[in-house]
Amino acid sequence: MTTVSIPMRADAGRPAVAIRVENLEKTYPGGVRALQGVSLRVPAGSIFGLLGANGAGKSTLVRILTTLSMPDRGGATVAGLDVLRRPVEVRRAIGVVAQRSGVDGNATGRENLSLQARLHGLRGVELERRVTGLLEDFELMDTADRLARSYSGGMRRKLDVAMGLVHEPLVLFLDEPTTGLDPEARSALWTELERLSCAGGLTILLTTHYLEEADRLAERVAIMDRGRIVAEGTPEELKRGEHGDTVSVEFAAADAADAAVSVLNALADVRVVTVERGYLRVRVSDGASRVPTILAALEQEGIRAAAVTVARPSLDDVYLRYAGRSFAKAESAPAGDSGLGGAAA
Amino acid sequence: MTVLGQSGVMTARRLRALLRQPWYLAVSLGQPIVWLLLFGQLFRRVVQIPGFGGDSYITFLTPGIVIMNALFAGTWAGMTLIEEMDAGVLDHFLASPLRPVALLAGELGYQALVVTVQSLVMIALGLLAGAHLAGGAAGVLVLLLAAALLATAVAALSNALALLLRRGESLIAASQFVALPATFLASAFMPAGLAPAWIQIVERFNPFNWAVMAGREALAAHPAWGTAITHLGALLALLVVAVTFTLRAFRDYRRSL
Numbered sequence: 001m002t003t004v005s006i007p008m009r010a011d012a013g014r015p016a017v018a019i020r021v022e023n024l025e026k027t028y029p030g031g032v033r034a035l036q037g038v039s040l041r042v043p044a045g046s047i048f049g050l051l052g053a054n055g056a057g058k059s060t061l062v063r064i065l066t067t068l069s070m071p072d073r074g075g076a077t078v079a080g081l082d083v084l085r086r087p088v089e090v091r092r093a094i095g096v097v098a099q100r101s102g103v104d105g106n107a108t109g110r111e112n113l114s115l116q117a118r119l120h121g122l123r124g125v126e127l128e129r130r131v132t133g134l135l136e137d138f139e140l141m142d143t144a145d146r147l148a149r150s151y152s153g154g155m156r157r158k159l160d161v162a163m164g165l166v167h168e169p170l171v172l173f174l175d176e177p178t179t180g181l182d183p184e185a186r187s188a189l190w191t192e193l194e195r196l197s198c199a200g201g202l203t204i205l206l207t208t209h210y211l212e213e214a215d216r217l218a219e220r221v222a223i224m225d226r227g228r229i230v231a232e233g234t235p236e237e238l239k240r241g242e243h244g245d246t247v248s249v250e251f252a253a254a255d256a257a258d259a260a261v262s263v264l265n266a267l268a269d270v271r272v273v274t275v276e277r278g279y280l281r282v283r284v285s286d287g288a289s290r291v292p293t294i295l296a297a298l299e300q301e302g303i304r305a306a307a308v309t310v311a312r313p314s315l316d317d318v319y320l321r322y323a324g325r326s327f328a329k330a331e332s333a334p335a336g337d338s339g340l341g342g343a344a345a
Numbered sequence: 346m347t348v349l350g351q352s353g354v355m356t357a358r359r360l361r362a363l364l365r366q367p368w369y370l371a372v373s374l375g376q377p378i379v380w381l382l383l384f385g386q387l388f389r390r391v392v393q394i395p396g397f398g399g400d401s402y403i404t405f406l407t408p409g410i411v412i413m414n415a416l417f418a419g420t421w422a423g424m425t426l427i428e429e430m431d432a433g434v435l436d437h438f439l440a441s442p443l444r445p446v447a448l449l450a451g452e453l454g455y456q457a458l459v460v461t462v463q464s465l466v467m468i469a470l471g472l473l474a475g476a477h478l479a480g481g482a483a484g485v486l487v488l489l490l491a492a493a494l495l496a497t498a499v500a501a502l503s504n505a506l507a508l509l510l511r512r513g514e515s516l517i518a519a520s521q522f523v524a525l526p527a528t529f530l531a532s533a534f535m536p537a538g539l540a541p542a543w544i545q546i547v548e549r550f551n552p553f554n555w556a557v558m559a560g561r562e563a564l565a566a567h568p569a570w571g572t573a574i575t576h577l578g579a580l581l582a583l584l585v586v587a588v589t590f591t592l593r594a595f596r597d598y599r600r601s602l
Contacts (some may be wrong), residue, residue: 088442098437119346
């Protein structure tokens with residue numbers, strides 16, 4: 001395995017750390033502790049993935065960093081600017097693509113972009129050139145003069161990202177940009193984001209609950225759980241922390257999994273990680289060569305396996321280790337941060 | 346970009362959306378016309394009540410209906426804000442260089458423009474229906490000012506209420522609760538002298554009545570300019586208070602996110 005090097009831009013006037021978060025704490029009225037002491041550094045010019053289930057605190061963190069919300073304690077700088085003391089300057093330096101689209105449905109795509117450009121001080125020929133350029137880049141030229149209300153989810157998202165980029169920001173925030181998109185639109189947006197991060201020195205902070213999204217796009221990843229950052233590093237580093245492969249065993253009988261736990265834990269170098277109905281996962285150092293041993297041990301106790309898969313470590317395993325529960329399970333836990341926009345009153 | 350420039354951009358944005366909805370435009374112009382004609386017909390004979398002090402009800406009614414339209418237009422302003430809150434557009438603006446004061450000023454500029462056009466249509470129609478606006482151009486100007494000041498002050502308060510309540514149904518209920526009684530605790534349809542004594546006391550504190558009084562005094566054969574100007578001043582003070590309060594509501598909204 002190779003170490004992914006972190007590109008550190010140290011251009012004149014541009015800090016090498018694009019986002020610095022120090023001990024942020026935020027409790028919503030009603031006692032939901034959205035952030036419980038979050039600290040973070042995002043190097044300039046990279047894509048940083050913030051990973052976590054709904055309610056982990058990702059959106060709250062993004063709202064504070066984009067000056068929309070205020071923390072109870074702690075502080076943060078974006079592009080070297082203090083978000084609490086200099087919010088107006090921060091707003092000029094950042095592009096924001098929120099979870100809920102910021103697109104005005106009663107205006108056309110072009111008008112949405114022009115308004116955003118004008119608010120950022122662009123005008124005249126420069127504004128026209130910039131708006132046209134973005135419409136072309138995001139393949140929105142054909143629908144530019146239609147009301148955004150009629151746009152598909154994918155088109156609306158593209159317009160959102162274009163609006164976030166219209167003033168050539170130093171830092172772009174993308175809060176769950178591909179949630180609700182079909183696989184094709186998602187993949188198109190991924191390609192676009194990769195292009196953006198390669199082309200300029202743009203720093204992108206991306207929140208997602210898709211592990212594959214973070215794995216593919218982000219140079220560094222932080223995993224959030226219940227208002228805390230529980231792990232941070234490059235995807236490779238995090239996966240390397242997972243010793244060994246994951247072997248998943250499916251059983252023919254639903255109650256066989258429980259019986260299998262003690263059998264497998266008795267084997268040297270095998271550790272059971274999760275047990276569900278008729279299904280369990282174990283961690284072993286060399287999955288492929290140990291599968292026969294595992295199957296033989298089960299066979300000896302009369303437990304029949306229906307299917308066995310071996311997987312190299314994934315971010316899901318990392319999440320599992322740090323957040324203490326399977327990602328899919330945490331997803332179904334009651335949401336804490338996504339619905340608060342309108343419910344905090 | 347200056348605050349003034351930003352406000353202009355936001356007013357233009359709202360106007361463009363309005364012009365794109367011809368039906369909405371037609372209704373928003375048609376409704377006050379219906380009021381004027383309906384009320385004018387329904388209450389035609391009240392001039393015969395002893396002590397009314399005039400012989401043409403449409404002359405009496407025209408400024409009252411113009412101001413009533415301004416009040417109702419203002420109370421709806423918060424609904425647009427709730428829609429934009431739900432759509433995520435408000436958060437988008439709050440994270441951009443758009444100043445909240447420009448966001449509000451843009452909305453109020455839009456309200457003032459729309460109410461002025463509606464008022465002009467109603468005044469023209471009132472004249473066609475036989476209203477005698479003795480105060481002339483100066484009187485009409487005062488009436489337009491009164492309508493715009495009331496509409497913007499109420500629109501600002503409606504925005505503040507929208508930021509606090511965040512639900513369309515709650516906002517409508519709260520607005521109706523205040524706006525409807527306000528139109529009748531005033532001398533819009535009936536001279537103050539004919540109303541019970543307690544209403545005569547209450548209406549002195551009713552901004553809706555300030556606007557009606559300003560317009561009617563300025564349109565009278567011998568305009569009482571002093572009374573008209575005093576009432577305009579009171580409306581301006583209300584607008585300042587409403588804007589201050591609404592900007593606070595924007596700050597509180599941000600804090601609650």
